[in-house]
Amino acid sequence: MSRNKYVKDYRLEPSVTEKGKIKTKVRYVGGEFDFDRDRETVARSGRVLLYSSVLGWIAFISALIPKTSVMRTLFFSLPFAFCALPLFLISELALFDSRREPPLEHRTADRLSAGLVFRTVLFLVFSAASLIGYAVSMIMNFRSAVPLDAVPGASSVLLLLCALAAFAVRKNFSTRPVGEENKDGTD
Numbered sequence: 584m585s586r587n588k589y590v591k592d593y594r595l596e597p598s599v600t601e602k603g604k605i606k607t608k609v610r611y612v613g614g615e616f617d618f619d620r621d622r623e624t625v626a627r628s629g630r631v632l633l634y635s636s637v638l639g640w641i642a643f644i645s646a647l648i649p650k651t652s653v654m655r656t657l658f659f660s661l662p663f664a665f666c667a668l669p670l671f672l673i674s675e676l677a678l679f680d681s682r683r684e685p686p687l688e689h690r691t692a693d694r695l696s697a698g699l700v701f702r703t704v705l706f707l708v709f710s711a712a713s714l715i716g717y718a719v720s721m722i723m724n725f726r727s728a729v730p731l732d733a734v735p736g737a738s739s740v741l742l743l744l745c746a747l748a749a750f751a752v753r754k755n756f757s758t759r760p761v762g763e764e765n766k767d768g769t770d
Contacts, residue, residue: 589689592613592688592689592690593609595607595608596610611688614760615687615760615761616687616688616689616759617685618755618757618759619757620755624755627755628755629677631749631752632673632676632752634748635677635746635749636678639666639670639742642738642741642745643663643670643738646663646734646739650731651731653721653736662710662715663709663713663716665709666706666709666710668709670742672698673706676698680695686761692758693758696756699753699756700753702749703746703749703750704750706745706746706749707743710743713742714736714740714742714743717735717739
């Protein structure tokens with residue numbers, strides 16, 4: 584049996600429609616959460632996440648377009664391909680969850696405060712591994728390198744910069760239950 588830690592945050596409420604059918608609505612009854620930082624900092628950090636994810640997708644797709652010898656080596660192509668997963672997850676957070684206004688639901692607060700850390704670290708690891716793989720691949724095949732082999736390298740550098748930007752703003756999305764004091768002592 585699967586368990587979900589957010590099940591107790593919701594309640595099913597049955598109601599009778601005009602035609603006599605029973606319709607069940609889901610109502611959120613869990614705690615409300617707010618950001619630790621002010622709204623302007625969170626909005627700015629959300630824009631950084633959004634811009635870095637858009638730029639990351641441009642870099643990722645642009646490396647796939649030219650046919651290069653670097654893309655045929657596993658040192659580079661495997662970690663580069665795995666960059667798509669954390670990039671997708673960060674893009675999802677940037678588009679949907681980071682724009683939400685408080686009070687936040689428990690699930691959204693956890694995704695922003697704890698989930699973003701995991702996603703950015705994963706993005707950092709894969710983008711750094713693809714850059715290292717690119718360097719290894721270029722060292723091993725430096726005689727057969729063509730000018731188009733620079734495109735995946737530039738894309739790897741850009742992906743690493745996007746990962747660093749997302750990692751830098753991750754703490755701005757930390758949350759706390761509504762009613763508790765901020766870390767700086769204000770409510």
